[in-house]
Amino acid sequence: MDDVRLVIITGMSGAGKTQVVRTMEDLGYFCVDNLPPMLIPKFAELCTQSAGRVNKVGLVVDIRGREFFDTLIQALEDLEKQGYRYEMLFLEASDETLIRRYKETRRRHPMAPHGRIIEGISREREKIDHVRGRATQIIDTSELSTAKLREKITGLFTSEHEQQRMNITVVSFGFKYGIPLDADMVFDVRFLPNPFYVESLRRKSGAVAEVGEYIWKWPITQQFMEQVSGFVDFLVPNYIKEGKSQLIIAIGCTGGMHRSVFVAGKIYEGLKNKGYKVNVDHRDIKHNVLEAPVEG
Structure with missing residues (x-):
């Protein structure tokens, strides 16, 4: 056995x-x-x-x-x-x-x-x-x-390897549609510069390169990502040590189309590069596809 x-x-x-x-x-x-x-x-x-x-x-x-x-x-x-x-x-x-x-x-x-x-x-x-x-x-x-x-x-x-296998999900969402009920932590990124007000970017999501470039070019975005990445890097190992089996990190903007999608993607990439078991879920992009674009 x-x-x-x-x-x-x-x-x-x-x-x-x-x-x-x-x-x-x-x-x-x-x-x-x-x-x-x-x-x-x-x-x-x-x-x-x-x-x-x-x-x-x-x-x-x-x-x-x-x-x-x-x-x-x-x-x-x-x-x-x-x-x-x-x-x-x-x-x-x-x-x-x-x-x-x-x-x-x-x-x-x-x-x-x-x-x-x-x-x-x-x-x-x-x-x-x-x-x-x-x-x-x-x-x-x-x-x-x-x-x-x-x-x-x-x-x-x-085992030490198993302890590193906490399931992490990074969720982007729009406050317009409500905060994810299962979120362990929520970051509000509605203070970041909004691509919604740039006509050529309005109908494109934060997963598109040119939208991401627009959001990233602002110093406030880079400063925020530095702060939030350090915060997450500190928390995740301590959650693992405590025995937490699942962690939901929610990133919200107005409509869940631009800023939250971009930031969630950046956090996802950072965690994945560190070897964590992580998924990303852009919860509210579907709303923006079915409806007229909303502020995101």
């Missing part, structure tokens, strides 16, 4: 397994929650037969499985006998932290549905202590924020 990365996620209830699963799904892992341990070897076999379609897997196995959880060690031994490699991530937290989290969410502890939370925590620690010794990674989430836990998981379960 060298071509499949299998991560078994377990640990204390309330220690952050749900957040780990969400992060790993964003990283491209196929995750299954609360899988009976006896099914793990069969699931591993199915993954190896998927012809590479399933090559990163996260399986959550914890005390919710009740009596099934007791078979986890046997399932792991069966995996090893069959030659499958796996990693085990064990999440834990202090009693104080777990109690606080249960009180905040008003949930019952699975080991003490009708009793005190601390009693459930104590029983669970005793029950899963033997599993902890098999973990390849142990994370204490007591002092970790959601963002820090996400960053830690991203670092552990993606």
